[in-house]
Amino acid sequence: MPYSPPTDTDTPTDPDTATDTTSCDTATAAPWSYLLNESTAHSYEQQITATAQHLADTIAHTKRPFTGVSPQSLAETLAGIDLEQPLHDTTAALTELESVYLNDAVYFHHPRYLAHLNCPTVIPAAVGETVLSTINSSLDTWEQSAGATLIEQRLIEWTTRRLQLGRAADGVFTSGGTQSNLQALLLARDETRHAMTDGSTDTGTGTDTAAQSALLPRLRILTSECSHFSVTKAASLLGMGADAVIAIPCDEERRMRPAALERALARCHEDGTVPMAVVATAGTTDFGSIDPLGEIAPTCAQWGVWLHVDAAYGGGLLASEHHRHLLDGISGADSVTVDYHKSFFQPLTASAVLVRDAATLRHVTYHADYLNPAARDGEQPVPNQVDKSIQTSRRFDALKLWLTLRVMGANQVGMLFDSVIDLAGRVWETLAADSRFDVVTRPQLSTLVFRYAPSEAPDAAADSTTAHAMNSAMDGAMDCVVDAAALDRANEYARDELAGSGEAVVASTVADGRTHLKFTLLNPRTTLGDVEQILDLLAGHAQHYLTTTAGTTRD
Secondary structure, three states, X not given: OOOOOOOOOOOOOOOOOOOOHHHHOOOOOOHHHHOOOOOOHHHHHHHHHHHHHHXXXXXXXXXXXXXXXXXXXXXXXXXXXXXXXOOOOHHHHHHHHHHHOHHHOOOOOOOOEOOOOOOOOOHHHHHHHHHHHHHOOOOOOHHHOOHHHHHHHHHHHHHHHHHOOOOOOEEEEEOOHHHHHHHHHHHHHHHHHHHHXXXXXXXXXXXXXXXXXXXXXXXXXXXXXXXXXXXXXXXHHOOOOHHHEEEEOEOOOOOEOHHHHHHHHHHHHHHOOEEEEEEEEEOOOOOOOEOOHHHHHHHHHHHOOEEEEEEOOXXXXXXXXXXXXXXXXHHHOOEXXXXXXXXXXXXXXXXXXXXXXXXXXXXXXXXXXXOOOOOOOOOOOOOOHHHHOOOOOOOOXXXXXXXXXXXXXXHHHHHHHHXXXXXXXXXXXXXHHOOXXXXXXXXXXXXXXXXXXXXXXXXXXXXXXXXXXXXXXXOOOOOEEOOHHHHHHHHHHHHHHHHHHOOOXXXXXXXXXXXXXXXXXXXXXXXXXXXXXXXXXHHHHHHHHHHHOOOOEEO
């Protein structure tokens, strides 16, 4: 169809006289009929309503968290779609979407999805997602967002108040924990360089001075051996390299050892390197462990080192009535990461980096005449969030949390998180009493790492020769010899078979050099009965592998 510009007839501006555009999904529809505006608002209402009904029906009839579809099978389906041939019909596009996405999606709302830090979402936040994508505000400047900027600022204030960071605190929403950690460590790097070069780092040009460049290779980040990989990634992105990260040993509960941190700080002082930051974790991804913040914070203060707390997972404790004490000591942090899209039950993405001193955010402030010009003398500063962010264009993700707090309130959000923490405690007791499994540590939050290793089998650390001898001494208690590597493969097989069946989805990881399985409990609708049935399925798959594959040797 040849292009012709819209006319007043094509795009009426009076909603009362606008033509019904629901029939515009035809091969002859004008391109501007797809734009959301006053003349197409009725069509938008119809399509959004129909889509919501379609999704509600899909969720209501979802019986499994996953179908087990393979990447190859789904790729073949997608390959048959010609993107050069539009359907010109939303209903047809949604029907097609079923075959390439909805039918085989991984549904986090299902109570047997226990794999990663993905939560079911609360309805007020889903409503917020619809509003923010419809209005499409950009949170970089006031003139592109207006009230959205003030709402985000209020939520930052709300969070810093619960963290007890003080009146000078501030922060900004980000895309997730990885970005929040990156920005926090960028601030820590530049604060350290500023302090050690008598302020010569504040060139305002984005160009390193000679003093900065000379200091960079000496900077170090200290973090627990169980911390998130984004800490090392940030070190690389900040020009320091992965070797700048010093891993601090953890105790049996997978928490950083404060004494080991003290020794590492002393070694840095002795060898002439500079501790730029200590990263403590409030909720490790694998174990849900919380470093002893109450001991780490005073240590950092004594050494004059920036303390960042990665509370991407454990941040939900800020809303908890029963487990809030687990964050004791976090008020001593210089910066904190909180992922609302984990333990606040928000849709992806919604995270924030919070800082004790708003002035430190100047390290990411750059001014452009076309976007956020610096205030002239005597002018009232304009609240441009881009001045605090490493992003420019940015979604109004804060709206989801705003509507959640306005509809539900923080206490009800906290009750949801409390319920999965309490369930994790019961699951730990179940695993500890089950001779088929070894569980690594008792959870502080809602994650459990365990391994199929039946008690009548040899120790998982034994090699095959030792395993054979131990089995022989058992007077035939088992009819097969199982070594550690075979148990590794059996656990991997059990995870894959479970996902392939669609009955449940669990994760795996490596702990103490061996393959383990992992439950991440973030669905308040998951019951102990659900977990017990999943354990039976896992044990059945693992035992099937051990008795039918080359992973075992007959006695």
